[in-house]
Amino acid sequence: MINFNQPHLTGKEAHYMYEAVFAGKLSGNGRFTKACQAWFEQRYGFRKCLLTTSGTDALEMCAMLCELKPGDEVIVPSYTFVSTALAFLREGATVVFADSMKRNPNIDAETLEALITPRTKVIVPVHYAGVACDMDAIMAVAKKHNLLVVEDAAQAIDSYYKGKPLGGIGHLAAFSFHETKNITAGGEGGLLVVNDERFVRRAEIIWEKGTNRAEFFRGEVNKYGWVDMGSSFLPSEVNAAFLWAQLENIDDIQAKRTALWNRYHERLKPLADKQFFTLPDIPDYASNNAHMFYLVLPNLEARTGLIKHLKDNGACAVFHYLSLHSSPYYASRHDGRALPECDRYADCLVRLPLFYDLKMEEVDAICDLIETYYR
Numbered sequence: 001m002i003n004f005n006q007p008h009l010t011g012k013e014a015h016y017m018y019e020a021v022f023a024g025k026l027s028g029n030g031r032f033t034k035a036c037q038a039w040f041e042q043r044y045g046f047r048k049c050l051l052t053t054s055g056t057d058a059l060e061m062c063a064m065l066c067e068l069k070p071g072d073e074v075i076v077p078s079y080t081f082v083s084t085a086l087a088f089l090r091e092g093a094t095v096v097f098a099d100s101m102k103r104n105p106n107i108d109a110e111t112l113e114a115l116i117t118p119r120t121k122v123i124v125p126v127h128y129a130g131v132a133c134d135m136d137a138i139m140a141v142a143k144k145h146n147l148l149v150v151e152d153a154a155q156a157i158d159s160y161y162k163g164k165p166l167g168g169i170g171h172l173a174a175f176s177f178h179e180t181k182n183i184t185a186g187g188e189g190g191l192l193v194v195n196d197e198r199f200v201r202r203a204e205i206i207w208e209k210g211t212n213r214a215e216f217f218r219g220e221v222n223k224y225g226w227v228d229m230g231s232s233f234l235p236s237e238v239n240a241a242f243l244w245a246q247l248e249n250i251d252d253i254q255a256k257r258t259a260l261w262n263r264y265h266e267r268l269k270p271l272a273d274k275q276f277f278t279l280p281d282i283p284d285y286a287s288n289n290a291h292m293f294y295l296v297l298p299n300l301e302a303r304t305g306l307i308k309h310l311k312d313n314g315a316c317a318v319f320h321y322l323s324l325h326s327s328p329y330y331a332s333r334h335d336g337r338a339l340p341e342c343d344r345y346a347d348c349l350v351r352l353p354l355f356y357d358l359k360m361e362e363v364d365a366i367c368d369l370i371e372t373y374y375r
């Protein structure tokens, strides 16, 4: 059976974890944590980076930093992972679901303005499959209405919008290093990115349970205490050590994933031209970080048939999100608007196996199976 996903080891993970263990400093914010954070700040020009225990945690920090009051509205796509909405709901906000675009599952910037009310405080674009949302349009709407933008860049490491790194455009952003993402911190992990100077100090405090410890250790204040809200968002040094091994190899990881992605694209294009399905859409303004290869089929039956055919022949392909606005928990918190594009992706999108250790021959075998199915 070809798995859908398999975490990749670059080779030095255990070595760095061993180093962390024997350095005698295992709690957060040690040498590996600082190295990872500095790596992101230097490579992508992010103002301030803080490692977290998950992408969900990074989103929760974003939501806390937005200082929402009950009744404040946050616009999120409905076709996303639950944490995009959950983080803001936990802070007492009302979540307003936006539809996806026709061309790809990203939030439709053109329909945003109609969702804005005097209570709107934040827009949360999700860069689905690592492909950029139309950030110029989104930032323009945010500026006009004085809103914050939090990028859910969980899938978007090493991806760009008009040459700007994703995660570096909104006021705040969150990345994930879950084992299903391009790089992992040993199963679970995340990163908060602060681009707006206003949030830097408070982000550090929230990260460390509401204490000003970071300032204390830098010698900026002469005692530390409990100065704000917060939680324990720091990962252990062992996770940071694992992540460091992956960051050192990011160019190799990205090149390999891109080669596999390109092979899928080249092999499946003739079938897409015959309209059996559509291929991933990468707008001119976006780069491709090869996070995901997906097909959009014409309807639910067609998708169910293809997934079964692949499974019966030894390849695991999977569908993705069920729209949040029609899920048991969020349906009662939704204002009832129809979101037809989200529903279409929920019914029709299928993801093919894509991971570093997948072999080119396995991609070919999967493409052969798809060809046979449509012959």
Ligand SMILES: *Cc1c(COP(=O)(O)O)cnc(C)c1O
Pocket: 054, 055, 056, 057, 080, 081, 083, 084, 126, 152, 154, 155, 175, 176, 177, 178, 188, 189, 190
């Ligand atoms: C993976 C993911 C998350 C959550 O990240 P975790 O590290 O699993 O908490 C949030 N949003 C999106 C879009 C994701 O793909």
